[in-house]
Amino acid sequence: MIKEVIVVEGKSDTAAIKRAVDADTIETNGSAIGEDVLRRIELANQRRGVIIFTDPDHAGERIRKIVARRAPGCKHAFLPQEMAYYKGDIGIENASPEAIVKALSELRTESQAQEGEIAWEDLIEAGLIVHEDAANRRLIMGKLLGIGYANGKTFYKRCTSFCISKAEFEDALREMEKKLEES
8 A cells, every 4th residue: 555645637547556556546637626636635745645646748747737836745756658658648547557566666756945966057968958859868868767758947847856866867867878879
């Protein structure tokens, strides 16, 4: 049984989570999250803690931001898009139980201090922004760091708020370069 309550987008996501682990969920019912749902999430965060596990798409990212603002210090689970894809649809409901368990075993906790070791210049030097292949490089780095895919600004914020260490970043960078050379 997972102690924290997992915040998901809908009923299908809850069903997928329950196939993988024993956990309670709160469904946002999409991106139009009501105030009553946000209050339940706040209460769950105060009493048990919250894990945000939204779809790896634009709408899921929007929901993640809304919930994270209301549940400071919450945990985040990220699922790579290819693990959540089925017949043109991207969503947690499409993931295998193994992929869900893996994502839940690699949680990241948001820090309110936001004093990470990664500077904007580190992202430039790593080719994660201002580079012709920056989006693909962020995709790979996001998987390696367990923070999911994001645009440059959000990727930087995640590195900061999840307190990614310089060593962690450099290890992932080396692994990314190796993967790019192999392809």
